Amino acid sequence: PRAPKWLRSAELVELRIRSFRDRHPKAARKVLALDAFAQFLTLAEVAAVLWATGIRVSVPHVLAIEAAGRMVKILGAWIPGRLGADEGGAAASFALLGFAPAAGLMLAVARRVRDLLWCSAGILWAAKSGARPSDEKAVARQVSLCIEEF
Numbered sequence: 748p749r750a751p752k753w754l755r756s757a758e759l760v761e762l763r764i765r766s767f768r769d770r771h772p773k774a775a776r777k778v779l780a781l782d783a784f785a786q787f788l789t790l791a792e793v794a795a796v797l798w799a800t801g802i803r804v805s806v807p808h809v810l811a812i813e814a815a816g817r818m819v820k821i822l823g824a825w826i827p828g829r830l831g832a833d834e835g836g837a838a839a840s841f842a843l844l845g846f847a848p849a850a851g852l853m854l855a856v857a858r859r860v861r862d863l864l865w866c867s868a869g870i871l872w873a874a875k876s877g878a879r880p881s882d883e884k885a886v887a888r889q890v891s892l893c894i895e896e897f
Contacts, residue, residue, distance in 0.1 A: 796857050804846075816837060823836065833859065836851075
C-alpha cells in the first residue's frame with residue numbers, strides 16, 4: 748500500500764503482459780509459430796547466401812554461424828548501427844569454424860545490403876504514399892499497441 752502509484756501501475760502492466768498467454772492462448776500460439784517461421788527463414792538466408800557463393804555448409808555450421816552472429820549483435824549493440832561489428836564478428840566466427848574469414852565478411856555485407864534495400868523501399872513507399880507526420884489523418888488518433896486498454 749505504501750508503493751508509489753506509478754509502481755502499482757507498472758505492476759498491473761507487467762501482470763497483464765505475463766498473463767497474455769493464459770488469456771489469449773490462440774494468439775500466443777500464432778506468435779510462437781510466426782517466430783519459429785522467422786527463425787527458419789533467417790537460417791535459410793544464411794544457407795542460401797553461402798550456397799550461392801559455392802560454400803557448402805552443414806546444418807550445424809549454419810546454426811553456429813547464426814548463433815555467433817546473434818552474439819555479435821548483442822555485444823555490439825552499443826556501437827551506432829553496429830558499423831563494423833557485424834562484419835568483424837562474422838569474419839571471426841567463420842575463421843573459428845574453419846572457413847575463410849572473407850566468406851563471413853561477404854555474408855555480413857550481403858545482410859547489410861539487404862537491410863539497406865528494405866529501408867530504401869520503405870522510405871520510397873512512405874514518400875510515394877504521401878504520408879506526412881503533420882497530416883491530420885496521420886496524427887489524429889494515437890494507436891494503441893496493446894490488445895486491451897488499461
